[in-house]
Amino acid sequence: MSKRVAVMDLGTNTFHLLIADGSVDNYQEIVHLHEAVKLGEGGINKGYIAPEAYQRGIDTMQQFANEINTSGAIEARAIATSALRNASNGSDFISDVKAQTGIAIEIINGEQEAGFIYQGVKISGCLSAQNSLIIDIGGGSVEFILGNIDGIIWKQSFEIGAARLMDLFHRTDPIPPASIEALNQYLDEKLVDLFAAVKNIQIDTLIGSSGAFETFAEMIEVEKGHNFDLKTTKNYNFDEDELLMLIGKFVASSHKERAANKGIIPVRVDMIVAASLITRFIMHKLGISKVSMCSNSLKEGVLAEMLGE
Template sequence: MTNRLALIDMGTNTFHLLVTEVDDQGQLTELYKTKVPVRLGQGGISNGAIAAEASERALKTLREFRRIIDEFGAKTVRAMATSMVRNASNGDDFIKDIFKQTDIQVEVIDGAREAELIYYGVRFAGVLDEQTAMIMDIGGGSVEFILCNQNNIFWKQSFELGAQRLMDKFFTADPIPSESIAAEKAYLEERLQPLTEAVAKYKPSILVGSSGTFDTLCDIDALRKGDTSRLQSIPPAAILPLTDYYAIHEELLRKNHDERLAIPGMLEMRVDMIVLASILVDFVLQKYNLQEIRTSSYALKEGVLYEMLQK
């Protein structure tokens, strides 16, 4: 007896759909996976409402997701909305519209719950061990930090400091000027005070990056080395050598939009936001003296799946 599940992660920047089949033994077979650059936060994130155009793009995408889910005959559908929807003044209306048009019941999850699910996803990827790690998941709206190892979460917090928010605030010219980089870092220094205190207590030595930005950094890194394997399938866990990361980071800061877009492995939907996200990665590595970067392509939706399988 197999069961087909559909998982939707409605991020501020990207909507993800995963359709998977589970057998009696709890074995998973991935049937379908896609991501769509919906940009739900565009034109509205900084004034706290979902813009009409963004809402229309989201509904169109979700109608298409519904069609795919029905085609695969998935009976269980879990849809999670995060930072943009939970903070939007018109979030409730948006959720009602989705239900009306697609019959998909969206769960709006708070930051602490989002961090917990990301932890489960990363643990599922097999990237954690007994060493204390700092998981960082950079979304468009929020960034989750989890201090943990493979057995336990020691501390977790979600900060409304996602790449779209940082972009609206600091991306004033392209290539990004050094004053803007310094301003972003000063802002992070101030806003990430709770993280700084937690790091002093738990002393993580590894950075584990999950989801979008890190997938793209790994894609760029692999293609620089002539490795095309990630074009076929992205492994759940990977290593991003520090020296490689810094070579890419310097390139992102130096180049303008069109030059970044020409980098093999770059995605158009991430071409500007990745600059702000990479400054955040650099800040965290330097500030907390982390010695290694591991990456997990599993995040929120895989965390939901993991939790469902446990039940």
Template sequence: MTNRVAVIDLGTNTFHLLIAEPGQSYFFTELLHKSEAVKLGEGGINDGVIRPDAYQRGIAAMNKFQQYILQYNVQQVKALATSAMRSATNGQQFIDEVKAQTGIQIGIILGDTEAQYIYQGVKASNCLQADNSLIVDIGGGSVELIIGNNEHITYKQSFEIGAARLMALFHQTDPIPPSSIQDLYAHLDNHLQPMLAAVARNSVINLIGSSGAFETFAELAERDKGYDFELKQNQVYTFNEQDFLKITNRLIQSSHDERLSMKGIIPVRIDMIVVASLITCYLLEKLQIKEVVMTAYSLKEGVLASMLNQQVLNKL
């Protein structure tokens, strides 16, 4: 029997389950992809605690995932937790409870490892070129920024400036006022100096956004043209520069109710898409980047690639 593997990405906003097996024409065949909007960081992200409601949503999601793992007869499971769990005082308690209820062992990974997996996932989507790109992964708790090409990584770093953290600090009035945008940009100036210096040393040709908010940007871009957007048929999407700026500006200036009425924004992103837009616009402006590309591949596909590669090596 083919060795089926499962990857669980316990993000700050969303838990993802990806079940796959080695593929014939590509490195994997997806059997199931489920996402649960857990919002683990809700109400406590900057206080370093998982609040009771979020805690229970997380436990429920892991129990649901375990049922799928049994149903699909998965032989190997890798569950990885990122920023919210790294910084939560009750993170270990959550891990212990999940282990007791489901048998799934969650590993907390450091930001550096997270960035490495994201690079591997993005590389697997074949959107990297010979010249360097700036890979951007905007999570709820952290943002990973990686400079790399189709051969190797030049620079990688994880910053604890994710969308949930920035929203709690700066987006308390809706629409977000110009003064809050200025404060947010000053906060990014303060935190992102190492990355800005790295780009100064290693020029980049474009910005590649890894899944998450960038999938929403792509869907909105296509809907603006009157088309439906099917992510499975658009694993890599290149934006028109003006279309991209038009979409992000519209989101930044919008109210909660206006975003709620926009088809193409999933519920968990209705509010966080504003700071995700601001982070992206900050990077484009600061680094004078003109081209933006979305890839649907991210951490979970990077983990999957390493698991399936290891299977191949074990057979040699």
């Protein structure tokens, strides 16, 4: 039986709205919006949502409510992650959204977030019988999921998202070598649980879930003179040398150079540096040379649950 549903993924940088109908194996996107709310701007590591970001969030939720009402969706879920999970005024935001739009926001923990990301990646057909390490680099948190087509072996969420790392280490542009070293050392300390989980496990592929990995793929293809459409590209396999060369370029670039680049969406112009450094760190630390991009993430995982009910 086919039904029309709406999913809102309220991330630290971007709020997404996905309205779709059909079945888990065969659904059609009716509406797919993403708004650069930058909820973490000005307060991410201080544990609150700054007034301007708060208002952008409210305005976007009103826009989403209008879209949902006109689309005829029979069910809607709004899922909030790191920024709202950790903000001292997160509950005020949730109350205001409920009062102004009727949308009830669910805050999920990092484990649930990682579980939804796995389901989203799984329905895209990106997984195989061999073990993959899925990485989802958000603004507030980064999820790692070790698993394969048969299920999850291990999963965990870490509060080391690109907005947090930018706030801590990327204060000067281009990012200085000393800051890169400090960031790598920080990741070494924060990701002890990940290293322990993968210690004796053979990882075939690092799968980057949407976000920065979409930018990496688009930039590589566009630079070759190829057309690249994310709507039709559910997954993409990187050439290791091309990816590392692009990451090196991003890390060495200035804000002005990145902002002038049409392949980088505005919300990602600065975050792409921290996301690049996380990606390179994981590849080198775990010795992974096969990397792919999957355009599905948390919202598709939630959608799969809703359409499967």
